[in-house]
Amino acid sequence: MTSRATPLLLAALLLSCGRARCADLDALPSYQPAQSVHGTVRSWGHGFLRPMMKLWEEGFRKYQPQVHFQDKLVTSASAIAGLYTQSIDLGVLAREIIPSETAAYEKMSGQKLFPVTVLTGSYGCQDKIMALGIFVHRDNPLARLTFTQLDAIWGVELRRGAGTAIRTWDQLGLSGDWTGKAIHPYSGPAYEAPGAFFSQTVLRGSVLWNCALRQFENVEDEAPSAGDSAFAPKIDRRVDAYQKVVDAVGSDPSGIGLSGAGYRNPRAKLIALAVEPGGPFVEATKENVASRRYPLARPVRFYINNGPHLPANPAVVEFLRYVLSREGQERVLQEGDFLPLTAAAAHNESERLPQ
DSSP states (O other): OOTTOOHHHHHHHHHHTOHHHHHHHHTSOOOOOSSOOOEEEEEEEEGGGHHHHHHHHHHHHTTOTTEEEEEEEEOGGGHHHHHHTTSOSEEEOSSOOOHHHHHHHHHHHSSOOEEEEEEEOOSSOTTSOOOEEEEEETTOOOOEEEHHHHHHHHBSSOTTOOSSOOOBGGGGTOOGGGTTOBOEEEESOTTSHHHHHHHHHTSTTOOOBOTTOEEOOOEEEEEEOTTOOTTSOEEEEEEOHHHHHHHHHHHOTTEEEEEETTOOOTTEEEOEEESSTTOOOBOOOHHHHHHTOSTTOOEEEEEEOOSSSSOOOHHHHHHHHHHTSHHHHHHHHHHSSSBOOOHHHHHHHHHHSOO
16 A cells, blocks of 8 residues: 555545444544644654554645654664664654663663554554464364463463463363363464563563473475476565464364464464453454454554653654544554554543643
8 A cells, every 4th residue: 555545545445444443533633733843853663664654754744844754664672772862753663662671761861761652553464563362273162261361371470370370171161072181382483572462461571481382483485486497496485473373273173372363264263352350351353453452452652752851852742643633543544454543542642742
C-alpha cells in the first residue's frame, strides 16, 4: 500500500475495517493544530515502522509544512540512547522496551521516560509487533486457559502461584486417552521480542522456560528454480518460524504452540485466554486484538523526552497529537498491517501529552 492512496481508496479501507471499528474511528476528533510549529523532528528506531512513519509524516505536513523529518529507522536498540544523548527527539520502537533501557535513560537523564501508545500491533505479521496466540491440535478438547495455567505450562518458576508445573494434559482437566500424556510445547525463539513479551506478561519476568520447549528459527531456504540444472540460480525463500510452530501443533495432537494469533493451520486451533482464573475468557480474534480486549495484544509505544532536564520538543508533541487524531489513525488502516487504537485509548493518550 503506497502513501498515494486516493480518497476513494481510503474510503474502501475504512469500509473493510468493519462497521464497529469505523464508528470507533469516527468518534475520534479531527486534528486541529494547537500551535504552528517548525523545525526538524529526528527519530531513531526500527525499519519495520518506516512505512507507517512516512504515512504519518506526509499527513502531518499538510497541516504543519514547516516541520521536517529526519528518520534513521534501522533498529529499536538505538532509540532510547538517542533520547538521553539528545541525538533524537522521538524513539520509535518495534518491540517492548526492556528494563535495562529504562534504567539507562533514568540514570543518564535524571528524569522518567515518557511513553506514548500510538497504535496496536498487527494480528499476525511477525515483523510488526504481532499479537500472540496459543494453539492446540484441533482434536484437543481444551478450549481455554488462564495466565496461571500458561505460566505453569511454559515456565519453571511459577511466579503466578500455581502449586505445581503443568506437564501432562490431565493436569488441565482432560481425561481418557489424554491421561498421563505429555504436553509438547513449541515456540519461536524465546529471546526474540514475542518471547520476551510473553515472559514479561505471562511469566511475570521469568526467563526460565520449560526444558521440553522446542524453539523454531526463521530459516532462509535456498531452493532451485523449476527445471534447473546444478548451475542454475537459487531462489531464496524465508521459512517463517511462527508458521512452523502452528504447523508443528497441527501435526502433533499433544502439541501446544506460542505463535502469532493470525497464523493458521487447518489442523490447529486457537485457545481463549483469561488473565485471572475467573475470566473473562477472550477469543484471539482480530476484532478482540484491535479492541485490546484480548490479553496478548501488544500496544506500540513511541518514547519522547519530557522532564525538567530534557523537555519535550513542541514539534514532536504536535506530531503525536496528529498521530492520535482521526486522520492519524486512519493512516494506520492505510498501512494495512498495524491496527488503529480505539477512540477511548487514543483520547487517553492525547490527554497525557505535554501541553
